[in-house]
Structures are given as C-alpha cells and as structure tokens.
Ligand SMILES: Cc1ncc(C[n+]2csc(CCOP(=O)(O)OP(=O)(O)O)c2C)c(N)n1
C-alpha cells in the first residue's frame with residue numbers, strides 16, 4: 001500500500017529521487033523479519049522499502065526522505081536508495097551493488113568482537129552476486145563463522161538484462177557451497193516458505209554456527225526504477241508478467257487464508273483502513289516539512305573532524 005501510494009504520487013514530480021519499488025517481492029522481508037529482534041541488524045541496497053518497513057523503519061521518515069525533506073531519515077540528502085533507521089536496527093541501504101554486503105559482514109564481525117548477540121541480515125539482488133565484494137564478504141563470513149544471513153532476492157533481472165545471459169545455468173545458492181556457506185533456495189512469493197527457510201538460517205546464526213545464503217525466487221511487478229509499466233520496452237513479455245502476477249505474494253497468502261477459513265475480512269479491512277491513514281499522515285508530514293537549508297549541503301558528507 002505504501003508503494004502503491006508512492007507510484008501514484010510519483011507523477012507529481014515532488015519526489016525527485018530514483019525509486020525502486022518492491023511490489024511483488026513483499027513476502028521476503030516479511031518472512032525474514034519475523035525472526036529478527038530490534039537489536040538484530042539489517043542492510044540493503046537500492047530496492048529497500050520493504051526491508052526497511054518490515055524491520056520496523058519509521059514510515060514518516062521514509063516518505064519525508066523520498067520527498068527530500070530535512071525530516072527524512074537521511075536528512076533529505078539520500079532519497080529512496082539511502083534509507084536508515086538506527087532505532088530499529090535498519091543500518092542502511094546503498095545502491096552500489098554488493099557494497100552493503102561487506103558492510104553487513106563487518107557489522108557482524110564488530111558485534112562478535114564486542115560480545116553482542118546480534119544476527120545480521122543483508123538483502124541484495126541476483127546481480128549483486130556478480131560483484132567481487134559479494135564473494136569477499138561471503139568468504140570472510142565463512143572463515144569467521146559470522147552470524148550473517150545473506151538473502152538474495154532473485155527476480156531474474158538486472159535492470160533489463162535477464163539472468164540467463166549473465167550467469168551460467170546453476171542456482172545462485174550454489175555459490176554458498178563454493179564458499180563453504182550453508183545455502184538453500186525457496187519460493188520467495190510464498191511468505192510461509194520464506195518464513196520456514198529464514199527460521200533455520202537465523203537460528204543457525206544465533207547459535208554461532210555461521211552464515212547462510214538464502215536464495216529466493218521472486219519477480220518485481222513494476223519497472224526496474226519508478227512506477228511505470230515496462231511492456232513497451234520489450235525486455236519482458238506480457239505472458240511472463242501475467243504468470244508472475246498470478247503468483248503475487250499478497251494474493252497468494254490471502255487466498256490461502258481464505259481457503260483455510262482463516263481470513264478475517266473485517267479485521268483485514270480495519271487494518272487496511274489504519275494503514276491508509278498512516279500513509280496519508282506520512283505524506284502530509286513529508287509535504288509539510290522543510291527542505292534542508294543550503295548550509296547543510298556539506299554536513300555529514302564526511303566524518304566531522306572540526307576542520
Ligand atoms: C557496482 C554497480 N554496478 C552497476 C550499478 C547499476 N545498477 C543499479 S541497479 C542494477 C541492477 C540490480 O539488479 P539486482 O541486483 O538483481 O537487483 P534488482 O534491481 O533486480 O532488485 C544495476 C546494474 C550499480 N548500482 N552498482
């Protein structure tokens with residue numbers, strides 16, 4: 001619902017940052033975050049709205065960030081690709097592919113040295129596994145048996161390039177074996193399947209048994225960047241999109257609950273109304289917030305040393 005609102009309001013051109021929507025991929029952060037505590041840490045990349053919200057990130061601060069306002073979670077300087085909410089353990093997102101994989105592994109090592117009981121989750125896409133930083137980080141996490149869960153959201157595309165022309169025909173999870181990291185793959189559009197796989201991986205990290213690579217098959221239902229449909233671009237067929245639309249994780253789970261007689265329609269309507277109210281409030285808060293003052297431009301860009 002948050003992203004549907006962003007997609008609708010984006011055309012007003014008041015949100016001026018590149019914005020990567022995760023509609024179609026919601027089950028993964030939901031199923032993973034259900035196992036995390038407030039002191040566990042999460043890192044992500046350019047497509048991070050779902051990861052931020054599922055960890056408990058503040059909605060007002062996120063929307064204000066997309067609007068470039070000083071009340072935004074990165075003081076209006078980062079936009080959609082630089083979400084952060086330290087209070088809930090969402091440590092940050094950055095769009096340089098795989099860059100936060102090594103930062104997350106470093107955070108896990110830091111937590112280990114400080115004697116803190118934390119699990120670190122790092123989310124990234126299929127293309128990030130083509131970066132050297134991903135492999136260095138996996139190797140280091142394996143050698144130190146660090147409490148990291150690497151979560152690969154394999155949505156089959158890197159911008160407009162399909163996986164099949166970029167990687168050999170083997171599961172991405174096989175890269176875990178190469179690095180001596182436990183690995184598994186599952187259906188990323190089935191929230192219960194995600195929940196089950198994440199349960200084992202998070203428990204393993206918490207026990208001190210080392211990292212796990214989880215690969216989830218999923219699909220983004222919107223364009224790579226921004227809300228527009230991409231059929232005219234021709235890199236995905238209408239049939240392919242329709243097939244994945246039929247597997248929309250929200251619809252899949254709603255239908256399963258209904259079939260089990262477990263869907264409380266009235267409760268769902270109340271929850272949807274409350275969520276809509278929260279979203280309206282966040283948008284109003286963002287639009288009423290000031291832009292950062294010009295003298296803030298260089299602040300927090302580099303560590304402040306007094307120079
Ligand atoms: C190191 C690096 N190279 C290239 C890019 C440009 N780029 C931005 S998003 C993207 C595709 C990312 O694909 P994937 O990791 O599968 O995530 P998805 O967008 O599918 O969620 C690319 C190539 C980048 N941000 N960083």
Ligand SMILES: [Mg+2]
Nearest residue numbers: 125126155157
């Ligand atoms: Mg991808």
